[in-house]
Amino acid sequence: MGMTLLETVNFPSAGSTIDFNNITAVAGADLKIVISGRTDASGIATEYMMRLNGDSSSVYHTTGLAGDGGTIAKRDVGPTTFLENLSLPKNGATANTFGSAEIYIHNFSNATTTGITFTGVGENNATESYLGIASWYRDVAEAVTSISVFGQAGSLMQHSTASLYLIN
Amino acid sequence: MATPTYELIHTETVATATSSVNFTSIPTDSSCRDFIIVIDGTATSLRPVLQFNGDTGSNYSAVMLSDDSPTYSATSSGTYLDPIPGYAITSRFSATYQVLGSNSADKHKGVLMRVNQHVGDHVHMSSGRWASNAQIVSVKVLTNNGNNYGVGTIISIYKIAG
Numbered sequence: 001m002g003m004t005l006l007e008t009v010n011f012p013s014a015g016s017t018i019d020f021n022n023i024t025a026v027a028g029a030d031l032k033i034v035i036s037g038r039t040d041a042s043g044i045a046t047e048y049m050m051r052l053n054g055d056s057s058s059v060y061h062t063t064g065l066a067g068d069g070g071t072i073a074k075r076d077v078g079p080t081t082f083l084e085n086l087s088l089p090k091n092g093a094t095a096n097t098f099g100s101a102e103i104y105i106h107n108f109s110n111a112t113t114t115g116i117t118f119t120g121v122g123e124n125n126a127t128e129s130y131l132g133i134a135s136w137y138r139d140v141a142e143a144v145t146s147i148s149v150f151g152q153a154g155s156l157m158q159h160s161t162a163s164l165y166l167i168n
Numbered sequence: 169m170a171t172p173t174y175e176l177i178h179t180e181t182v183a184t185a186t187s188s189v190n191f192t193s194i195p196t197d198s199s200c201r202d203f204i205i206v207i208d209g210t211a212t213s214l215r216p217v218l219q220f221n222g223d224t225g226s227n228y229s230a231v232m233l234s235d236d237s238p239t240y241s242a243t244s245s246g247t248y249l250d251p252i253p254g255y256a257i258t259s260r261f262s263a264t265y266q267v268l269g270s271n272s273a274d275k276h277k278g279v280l281m282r283v284n285q286h287v288g289d290h291v292h293m294s295s296g297r298w299a300s301n302a303q304i305v306s307v308k309v310l311t312n313n314g315n316n317y318g319v320g321t322i323i324s325i326y327k328i329a330g
Contacts, residue, residue, distance in 0.1 A: 002326075003174030028179060028322055030206065063289045065235045074235045076289055106208035106262045107322055115208055115262040115286045135284030135291035137260070167174050167326070 003032070004166045011160040014040055018149040018162040025109035025143055029168035033103040033149065036161045041154025043090040045122050045130040048101055050083040050149045052114060052138050057081065064118070064134030069127040075134065085134040087120030088151050097123035098160065103136075108144040113137065174204070179324040182209065185316035189309045189323055196271045196303040201330020205265040205309065209321025211257045214311040217248040218265060220277070220304050224248075230281070230296035249296045250312060251281035259287040270304040271330075277304065 009018050018035070039046060045068075051060070061078030066086040075085065089099045101120035108114065116136035122129050149162065177200075178191045194203060207216055219228075226245040232253060233240055243253040251263065263283045270277060279296040298304075309323055317323075 002176065028181070028324070030208075061286070061289070063235055063285075063291050065233070065238060065291060065293075072238055074238055076235070104264070106206065112320075113260060113286070115260060115284060117262060117264065117282055117284055119282075133282070133291055133293050135262075135286055135289075137284075137286035168176060 006164045006166050008161060008163040011156050011158055014155040014157050016150060016155045018156065020147045020164045023145050023147070026166060026168055027109055028107065029109060029166055031105040031108050031144070032165040032167055033147070034163050035101040035149065036098045037101070037151070038089045038093070038098045038157045038160060039091065039151040039154030040157050041090045041151070043092045043153070044124055044128050045086055045093065046088050046090050046154065047084040047086055047152035048088045048120060048149060049152055050103065050147065052144050053142065053146055054148070055140065059139045061137040061139065062134055064132055066130060066132040069129050079139065083116065083136040084152065085118050085120060085132040087122045087130045087132045089122045089124060090154060091157070093123060094125040097125070099123055105144060111143055112141050113139050114144055173328050174326040177325050177327050179322065182317050182319055182321040185319055187311045187314050187316050190306065191325055192306040194270065194305050194307060195327060196305060199329050200271050200327040201269065202328040203267050203270050204326045204328065205307065206324045207263040207309070207321065210260055210318030212315060213256045213258055214313055214315040215250055215252050215256060216263050216283070217250045217310055217312050219248050219308045219310065220298050220300070221302055221306055222308070223300060227299040228296065230294050232292055232294035234290060234292045236290055248310065248312065249279060249298060251283050251294045251296065252292045255290065255292065257285055257288065261285050267304065273303050274301055276300065
């Protein structure tokens with residue numbers, strides 16, 4: 001009982017997605033993913049994206065806020081084929097900086113729709129630096145057994161990491 | 169030995185629709201520097217609010233950032249800690265509250281809060297304060313208007329050592 005590390009994914013070289021598969025059901029428990037990431041695309045920042053259970057159908061809803069260092073914008077989209085929100089640095093951000101994000105999946109083993117809390121902050125030694133919060137929601141009544149996280153643009157770069165924790 | 173984190177101290181699944189759940193015997197020793205409340209559930213029209221140590225006085229304040237417009241709002245001298253002043257949960261939602269320094273006996277208690285209205289399409293981030301130096305020994309999860317949490321709503325409390 002408590003917060004237990006289930007798996008850490010490291011990227012010794014660039015990779016396209018973070019995948020956690022075959023997640024064992026635990027009644028009433030939550031999952032927490034902590035990510036340190038950066039993509040090799042050009043530019044300053046892109047979206048974190050996530051799918052559950054390999055499902056790429058239009059069942060995902062995102063409601064979020066994102067700031068870019070100068071303005072704040074609302075994001076309200078869905079149903080779409082992925083969950084999304086800004087704050088993942090691209091390769092145009094200051095060298096060696098990685099964004100940090102936390103994804104909290106509530107009550108993942110219940111055969112109900114899935115509610116998720118996203119919090120992310122980018123890194124860039126300039127005014128243009130992104131942060132975002134979001135309410136994510138998958139409108140399918142089933143337990144979560146696998147998770148895939150990826151960037152909208154580019155591949156996750158070497159030294160990116162992601163850890164999956166069980167909270168119960 | 170690693171310091172334990174997120175150690176579950178209470179959890180309750182709502183079996184009959186109810187407007188409040190009271191958790192007592194919150195530890196005040198070093199095993200519980202902070203505690204985190206996590207709610208995942210349903211409601212028809214309410215705000216998920218808190219009271220500590222049975223305090224119903226005007227000792228709670230909060231500031232909130234919401235995606236709606238976007239909006240910044242604040243409450244002060246409330247009789248409960250309200251993470252989403254002016255809003256109402258109308259369906260599926262999740263909420264987290266991190267109560268900082270809950271075992272402290274010499275300062276007011278800060279609380280970081282997030283509320284997601286998954287179907288109502290809103291996200292809110294807020295911080296609050298309970299104006300009391302008392303160590304927290306109990307927390308009541310209630311609603312602002314007496315409306316009920318839906319059957320199946322899960323409310324859990326985890327402690328973090330410090």
